[in-house]
Amino acid sequence: MLVLTRKIGESIQIGDDIEVKVVSVNGDQIKLGIEAPKHIDIHRSEIYQQILQENRNASKLTLDTINLLKNTKND
Known part of the structure; x- marks a missing residue:
């Protein structure tokens, strides 16, 4: 497992098509935004x-x- 540290507004890239971005942090909850092609189920x-x-x-x-x-x- 790859473990990364990211701040609000930062993201990680998975391959050419998928980006996971830290949208917000509120206590012990983290909101992630995921941009991926429509044919990929999330x-x-x-x-x-x-x-x-x-x-x-x-x-x-x-x-x-x-x-x-x-x-x-x-x-």
């Missing part, structure tokens, strides 16, 4: 983990559920 870590879990759950469909979906589609 999520808080806990939200990203929820998305991954939902995707894992969705991939565990049983054969019965798949057949039920097929039958519903044909009705």
